[in-house]
Amino acid sequence: MNSQTPHRVLNFSAGPSAIPLPVLQKAQAEFLDYKNTGMSIMELSHRSETFEAIIQKAEDDLRELLEIPSNYKVIFMQGGGTGEFAATHLNLMLSKSIVEKQRKLSEANPGQNKTLKCGYIVSGIWSKKGHQECKRLGGNAHVIVDSKESLGQSGYYDLPPVSSWDLPKPEETAYVYYCDNETIGGFEMKSDSIYPHIDPSVPIVCDMSSNILTRKVDISKFGIIYAGAQKNLGPSGLTIVIVRDDLLERKDSINNIPSVLDYKYFVDEGPMPHTPPTFGIYICGLVFEYVKQLGGIPTMEEMDRKKADLIYNFIDSHSNYFTNPISPSYRSRMNVVFILNNKSLEKKLIEEAKDAGIVEIKGHRSVGGFRASLYNAITVDNVQALVDFLSAFCEKHF
Ligand SMILES: Cc1ncc(COP(=O)(O)O)c(C=O)c1O
Structure with a gap:
């Protein structure tokens, strides 16, 4: 091994995982002196114009690559997929339209303490964890289908027909959550296997941590899409959230969730209400450029x-x-x-x-x-x- 030919292995890790070599080489070339600043990107203030340009370009490129409609916000957060199990639930339960729906449900069923169901399609370990987190936070976590249990199999190998799913009525559903690609089990939804079955009034939350940026997605079918960066996008430590802006409307300015998980905090004060994972955003930006150069x-x-x-x-x-x-x-x-x-x-x-x-x-x-x-x-x-x-x-x- 010498500096010209670095020792590289074929790394099939599930995450953190391989990053394209041209991206690493570019980062290496810029490492000690980023664009004549005399500083490494890791030493650069997130309030500097240089970094503001980096985050803006990363967002623009991601929007272009994924064809993200203008009524969706892109948020660069921390907390990984696990943070999003909580953030998706907490944010949606504050959403004006969902709070309104809850009010109507309570009024239609006086004295019954009826709460909206948070519907989870469980197709593997990560969607199961999402469901558990909702329960942990006191949500009315409802299993629409648990493929392992309903098929009586020893693992998550298939998805039972929609006719067997326990889909609550739209007026009783806060949101429907699923994981597009189960990283542990190796189970991936087809791109149109979920949303045609969900009433369009119900926001769909999708964990795309391990297959974002790998196929065309009609973003407009989703309420929230999120992805930890450490698989297809870049290093760990950054989480990307794409959220439809009407879901950020709140009633009575109630914001009783931690600021670091609050999408509205990022959008209102954003895009950097607190110190973001600057290096991760920079590398993801390079990955987006690289993917664009390859043809998107x-x-x-x-x-x-x-x-x-x-x-x-x-x-x-x-x-x-x-x-x-x-x-x-x-x-x-x-x-x-x-x-x-x-x-x-x-x-x-x-x-x-x-x-x-x-x-x-x-x-x-x-x-x-x-x-x-x-x-x-x-x-x-x-x-x-x-x-x-x-x-x-x-x-x-x-
Ligand atoms: C699909 C999926 N969702 C969620 C997670 C949890 O992400 P994190 O470890 O960043 O909390 C993972 C982790 O690998 C994952 O693969």
């Missing part, structure tokens, strides 16, 4: 499809050795989970992969097996290298 979302989508096809075709054609438990229509393009049928070879597979420069393919501790995360920084060639390695492993050991 259509290019990423095509590349992601190719990558996923490569590895799933390999798994399917080696079914004696490997299994992917997810129903084919919900296989994640981002997190490919697979089981080695001969479990006694698991350790060897990890060791030999490491020797071949391939790391972070171990499955999440709660589900075991293997998982290769194919976010935007992973190229088709990287996936081909993984497939070649797995193929050679099969030849050697079976």
Whole structure:
């Protein structure tokens, strides 16, 4: 290894995860002296004009890439996905339209203490955690469907038909929440699998932490979309929230939630009412520029499809050795989970992969097996290298 050819591995981590090399190289080149300021970006005040330009450009580029309509706000926050489990619920329960709906529900059912249901589609561990957080905060957390339980399976492998979901009436529903891509289980919704079934008057909250910026999304169908940056966007520490502005209207200026989780605080005082994760915003900005240069979302989508096809075709054609438990229509393009049928070879597979420069393919501790995360920084060639390695492993050991 020398400074010209840095030692780099093929990093299939689920997050924090690989960042495109050209982005890292640009950040490295600018690291000690950002644009003649004589400072590293990490030393630069967030109140400086230089940083204000960085955050503004990051927002503009993200808006362009995702075609975010003008009636949606983009907020750069901290707190990760876990912070958003709470923030989405707390903010929506203060929303004027939801407070009004609650008033009508109470008036229509006097003396019954009826509260609006916060509906959760549970398709994996992260959406389950969202539901638990709502409960923890005293919300009327309602399970619309829990795919594992309703299908009686040992994991989140499929989604039962909508006809079996327990969808409350729109006038009794505060919001509907789901996770677009379950990072641990490797389960991804199809882009149109949820909103056609939800009454348009009910805001949809979507956790896109692990598949944002990888396919075209009709933002206008959602109330809130959020994503932790540490998968497809950049480093951990930054969370991006896209929220429809009518949901920020409040009644009687009640704001009894922590400021750092309050979307309205960021919008009214924003975009930086307190010190933001400046380095994370800068790197995400570079990633947005990079994705734009590659051709934007259509290019990423095509590349992601190719990558996923490569590895799933390999798994399917080696079914004696490997299994992917997810129903084919919900296989994640981002997190490919697979089981080695001969479990006694698991350790060897990890060791030999490491020797071949391939790391972070171990499955999440709660589900075991293997998982290769194919976010935007992973190229088709990287996936081909993984497939070649797995193929050679099969030849050697079976
Ligand atoms: C889909 C999804 N949602 C939420 C989370 C929780 O995010 P954080 O660890 O940033 O709180 C994760 C973490 O990996 C995730 O993959």
